[in-house]
Amino acid sequence: MTENLPEEVTKSSFRRKVWDYMMKNELVNFPVNIYKRIPNFKGATETAQRLIELDEFKRARVIKINPDKPQEPVRFLALEMNKEIIVPIPRLRTGLFLHVTPVAGATKEQLKTLASMRGLEQAGKSLGLDSHIKVDLVVLGSVCVSRDGYRLGKGEGFADLEFAMMMRMGTITKNTIVVTTVHDCQIVDYLPPQLFKEYDVPVDIIVTPTQIIYVESRLKKPSGILWHMLSERKLKTMQVLQQLKEMDEKNGKIVVLKEVNSDVETRQYIKNRIKYSKNKKRFNTKRDAPNTENMMEGGKNKGEKPRFPRRRTYKKPKAEEENDLPNAEVQTKTENNTKNASRRRKNLRARMKTHIDFSLKLSNISSGVRVRDLKNALLMRGVKPSEIIWQGYRGICYLHFSKLRNEAAPPDQPVQVDSIVANLQQLRIGESVNDEEGFIYVEPAKPISRIEVTDVTTV
Known part of the structure; x- marks a missing residue:
């Protein structure tokens, strides 16, 4: 080029x-x-x-x-x-x-x-x-x-x-x-x-x-570990590097590390922490918003307007609403409901027939992450699961993949999932409270049954 x-x-x-x-x-x-x-x-x-x-x-x-x-x-x-x-x-x-x-x-x-x-x-x-x-x-x-x-x-x-x-x-x-x-x-x-x-x-x-x-004239190669080019934070993320440092110090070598504020990865860490702090502040602002229990005498708390319960409205039961409608409209509505129910049953049967070739479990998901964040991250990596079972409140989710087998291949031929698993390595979504680096753990999972899927999605 x-x-x-x-x-x-x-x-x-x-x-x-x-x-x-x-x-x-x-x-x-x-x-x-x-x-x-x-x-x-x-x-x-x-x-x-x-x-x-x-x-x-x-x-x-x-x-x-x-x-x-x-x-x-x-x-x-x-x-x-x-x-x-x-x-x-x-x-x-x-x-x-x-x-x-x-x-x-x-x-x-x-x-x-x-x-x-x-x-x-x-x-x-x-x-x-x-x-x-x-x-x-x-x-x-x-x-x-x-x-x-x-x-x-x-x-x-x-x-x-x-x-x-x-x-x-x-x-x-x-x-x-x-x-x-x-x-x-x-x-x-x-x-x-x-x-x-x-x-x-x-x-x-x-x-x-x-x-x-x-290469005609071979260039000089590094002679060993250049400690002055590494930061303390880099060592903390790699146990093997920390062990080498301790070995050198035990042998009498003076190890001087790089200044933290000049480390590229540290600057990125600080940037991520600032973003996390802003999100946390926004969350705390919503959580600490005044409510009726905090209202003082006069219905005010430091100049803020009191909040009053929302007025309840009466809604007619469906049976009463249908009685108020003309016969033709009632019949039309009944037919539409029947068609919708039939369509839902058909879609449910189609979903139950869908074959899941394999499933992956993603864990170490931060509580601030939403399912749309996961979908965007998967899209950027070219990963398109057939179904996502989101359990963000537990810090996990499941990815189901289907239609990966070659129809002409024998039934016992294994599904090649290496490329998908490799493409999800070092996946990062938001900030993690369990892992300093914030990476998502990816591991194979047994396919969840359709009953389990229904239960999860309805919770």
């Missing part, structure tokens, strides 16, 4: 330029909402096939591969070639890496399932800081890269942090080859070197569906 540089030369401007181009030209697969993501570009499978032909890949015994969707074919082919892979735990929230080894005698379908995030979480063995595993090759996803090796991810810095941790643990060295798989349009002619810091990880080889690019 060769175009003029954007007016505002920042990392974000280059990311936005690539995301816009790929969306405009329909160069992405599901999930189609690629903003703030590593794009699942069209041709990812062909790119993986080209990658495994590299001598660097063939010689590698253990490969670190990122967990994003466009690198899933790489994970599958690596397992098929009897290689071990390690995959970072998303956002490093519960640990560092998952270690997956090939299963003897496994079919291609089984290996494909194992290479998915769902399979990795089920079969992967967690690796801690005491692991002595050695990685021979690193495969990263990217938003865009330059031919001289500069790389831009989605902007959260986890790939850079994972690389630094591996350097700190001795899992990799400065000579470990770093490869990225991207679409041809994700290659830019030039990324200004001044945009990059000492913690940014460059690449040595770029693989696309049509070409392989070797």
Whole structure:
């Protein structure tokens, strides 16, 4: 993609330029909402096939591969070639890496399932800081890269942090080859070197569906964890990072963290807290509104008007109303009621016949979130459930999905839900009181019966 540089030369401007181009030209697969993501570009499978032909890949015994969707074919082919892979735990929230080894005698379908995030979480063995595993090759996803090796991810810095941790643990060295798989349009002619810091990880080889690019002059890689670039809040969100800090301090190293007020993610946290405070203030204002019980003598409280009970009005029973109508109108109304009742019974039968392929349970939902907020968030991520069972007062809801099976497929063929589950990772809706980061927990759920659905919707 060769175009003029954007007016505002920042990392974000280059990311936005690539995301816009790929969306405009329909160069992405599901999930189609690629903003703030590593794009699942069209041709990812062909790119993986080209990658495994590299001598660097063939010689590698253990490969670190990122967990994003466009690198899933790489994970599958690596397992098929009897290689071990390690995959970072998303956002490093519960640990560092998952270690997956090939299963003897496994079919291609089984290996494909194992290479998915769902399979990795089920079969992967967690690796801690005491692991002595050695990685021979690193495969990263990217938003865009330059031919001289500069790389831009989605902007959260986890790939850079994972690389630094591996350097700190001795899992990799400065000579470990770093490869990225991207679409041809994700290659830019030039990324200004001044945009990059000492913690940014460059690449040595770029693989696309049509070409392989070797960086002529390999750029310097980070030598380890740069504590002065990390804030105290970042450490609190990652237990493994906190453990590394304690290990360094125990060994006599003086660890100085980054100033909190200069941390990008902290500024975002403050912004979210301000928004939460405004919502809370608005709620308290409504809750503390004066009522008749607080009215003092004279019917006033600090100048506010007293509230009086609403006058009750008498409404005739339906039987009396119908007696007051002419016979023709009564007959017409009766016929309409019969038709409506028949229509409701028909719709109810249609709903009861709807087959639910699978269901998901979403929890850790803030009490201030409304069902419309959830629907908007799902729409932005391209997730369209057949039915939503909202239990916001309990902080949970259920998503039912149907019509996902191929009608030509055998009845015992499993439903592929990995893409939907992966698309809901790191879902955030409002502020959460249970989780500091405010992410929604997503887990499989048993389909709720139609009786349960009726009960929930009528409460």
